[in-house]
Amino acid sequence: MALACCLLPALLLSSRVAVANDVLLWHAYRGDEQLAIEAVVDAFRRAHPEISVRVLAVPDESYTNKLVTAIPRGNGPDVFIAAHDQTGSWVDNRIIAALDDFVATEDLARYHPLTVEALRYQERLYGLPLAYKSPVLFYNKKLISEPPADTDALFALLEKLTDKERQKYGLVYEETNLFFHSAWLHGFDGHIFHPETGQVDLANAGNAASFLFARRLMQYLPHRVDGARISKLFNDGDAAMVINGPWFMAQLGKDLDYGVAPLPFINETGRWAAPFVTAEGLFLSTEAKNRAKTLTLMHFIAREGAVIRAGMGKQMVAYVPAYDDPSLQGDAEAQARRAVFLAQLDHAVPTSNRPEMSALWQPMYQSLQKALYGGPSGSTPYWLLLLVVLLGVGGVLVARGSDPSRSVGSKRHVQMALGVMALLTIIPIVMQIASLQGSAREVDPESALLEAQSRYLLVQAPVAEPANPAPFLAVVGLVLIGIMGVAVWAWKRHKKKRIEYTDNRLALPYVAPAVIAMILLVITPFLVGAGLSFFSYQKGEFIFVGMQNFARLFTGAGTPMTDSLSFYFTLVVTILWTALNVSLHVVIGVALALLLRDPWLKLRGFYRVLLIIPWAVPNYITALIWRGMFDTSFGAINGILSSVGVPPVHWFDEFLTSFAANLTTNTWLGFPFMMVITLGALQSIPRDLEDAASVDGANRWQRFRNVTLPLLKPALMPAIVLGSVWTFNMFNIIYLVSQGNPDSSTEILISEAYKWAFERQFQYGYAAAYAMIVFFILVAYARITRLILESK
């Protein structure tokens, strides 16, 4: 009681009372850029002491999510700094205001035209350009004296400098990332949006040709490297050239002698490599409270603040006059680099800011993967499930068949035979699965691009037609009447039985607080969530669509069952996930508990404490640790493998290995629960029974099977049911370890629902439908297991 009184004031005090500032600015900067923006805002405060400004550094991860959810509710910033690519989607969600009336034309002319174009949407200007980011060619001056001006020179250098045996490479870059591949895509006259119709058109000749070019390059490059590995290779001098953006400079060693050059001219097509460029701008919120003051701040940061941002922040600023500022001339090398970045803009294309663009990165990444490294098979989980079922059925049949106490001789022989047959069919299935792995499917660029196009269409929220709510209201009305009818019937029956509810008034203060809390904070959001499943979230509004979400879900959203976004695919993966996890937890937990209970075992307590450690570690930390251990370049697992001569495995690029990584992590953290339950149950089993059995001549296994196991069941069964519900909904592991990779195939139902809600155009309604199906599956499962348990 005293503790609660002390905590309450602490709680209230620390609820952050919002100080009323004139202007609230959000950004996601770190490091030098963060220091620079703070310095600029400080300079602003000195220049304009009458305007109070608050700056908030929001982490990059959830930045755009928070903008879209916070601004309409009035919790958001007045102005924020962000990349231009979501401009279209923000305009559609009505969270940013047009700036045409607030920026003078002569003023606008002083920003690089490409950055201005990037921040325009539907003919209107929505952002004030701050800086731009575009990839260029970094080269090691010790290895290369003259950077390649065209692709012929590039290939000549690659021939000379690449020695894969000694792990020396002429060039390295993130080859499956569209942002870098865009240089070749545009250079080969490819496009994302059709120049005339404006529709998404991925499967065109130019794109396919750029894929073939990338294949040629990959003969000289290390495959599937991530950002960290790229830095290491370049810093160590093992890679002579890197295609990367200005942020790369922060990762380079101080002593490294490097230069930058524009990306080369493509001899094959007669065009320059033209990468995407991202423009960073200041956006004005539609809910800004003091518009004039906010605009003053915006102009200051973009214009007067450009020099600080270029120097201290090392940004490539959009305000062109800043490049001639005397304070920046001192560092000749930095100036030379800035000039190169500026020159690259002559051959660059702003990433499209249409809302459709954000849904195109993932499909293009997948298509590049497939075209460069072959495609995975979508039927693996189905085969795997068949394998598990056969294993289970075969095992049970063999166990029954070999147990003389269970049934008559002939029946046993039949069971045995069937069981063995089931187990034997596992062999061809395993071979089938093995044949489907790896770069089993050679995919040509055109097919890869077509698959990307159809995946894109799938993830787009289908434009929903509003449905007629009348039948639904009728159903709801009927249900309410039904509930009232049931209540009346129950009341009448209660009166008849004359059950004495003696403690009604007494129970109220005991039970009420918990029940009220549950109703307010659990039942109500759940019902709201359930209701949401009949709506579709389009452009900031919820439209009633009736059963369309469910229809879309059950038809697999128009994809075949082998597509990893199909509901059935995810369902099979979830069932596999739950079954394998719970089996492993129980087997390992029970085995360890049996080992631990021998009373003559010294150090029993010591072992037990060590074995509970996985349960004590917070489970998101476990997930991130294991993700680190399965990392291709730095992970301990690959380290162990390489010390016995096995080449590094790309764990998260294949379904089987990615699923195995998730499974290992969850098993590590899940078996202690089963072990502790078993230990507790074992404590209450009288030893006499087992002693008697051994006197009767039963060996250890038979003693376990016939005496111990049946006595363990009452304790284990509830634990298994609870454990399987928890595993079915184990969001953290999937979201943090494999993150659903590859290509959303390791997603389980709950993590897929989350992605539909928060990462695929905010399709809240569809995600709610998904969640409701998960809920009904679990309720059915709990019901069925209770019926089975109670019938025994």
Place this chain on the structure above:
Amino acid sequence: MSQSNARKAKTWEEKPAPLDGKQAILRVMATHAILITVCFIIIYPVLWVIKMALTPNELAGLSPSPIPEEVTLDNFRVVMGQTNAAGEWLFGAQLFNSIIVAAATTVLGILLACTAAYGFSRLNFVGREVGLQGFLVTQMFPGVVMAIPLYILLGHLGLLDSMVGLVLVYSVSALPFCVWMLKGYFDTIPKELEEAAVVDGASRLTIFVKIVLPLARPAIAVTALFSFMTAWNEFILAATFMNDELAYTLPVALKQYVGAQTADYGYFAAGAIIVSIPIMALFFALQKHLVGGLTAGGVKG
């Protein structure tokens, strides 16, 4: 507990007759060997984290050895010294937030769970069966998607970016499991004790507080542990409801080190150790009650 003590049959807790023969020694050695191997496999990730925490960030390499090549405390210094742009001590604020949220969740959780569990266990009232079933069913609600309505609700109440909101949400999420467990434990406490007190003229409240609660200490300890762990370890809802870095709890702060672009495993490992130590210490202090508390509740439940 008194019931098993009263049991006459021998249980596995008692000392057995001494073993004899070579076979027995072989068995002992084999068991130890298996256990040691398994323990090493289990502990390896923990050792790896400690090694990553002590290795300078730039040296992160492909070595499976759990022994760090170069030892430095820099990672800890960086993580604990995190400040935001205004120079305010971030780490301190986030640690404070985590402690307060977890403690408040525990207190609120125990209060709600104990009273409710006692009511369900001892008292006969309308809706008792339905209530119990209802608690269990809510366990199956997919919490992640309830985040949207909760966000809206907390927004209306002005509780976003506030610890009060998190405490309320966390307390009710651990509630069903805690009520279920406590009720199971209360069920094993013999009613005769309470009836004797009633005869002596004690009120229901006195019985609850002075007789039943002290007897249920192991189960309450486990409940407290679970509530604390739920609040201390939760990250997805905290990440959704909190915008201000200063308002973050430690899990959210820690996740930032392993983002999509960055993979500062050194800092993450240092932070992970700092975050895990208190919770693990608490866990191990109370773990002897786990076996008793869980099974008594579980078996009867």
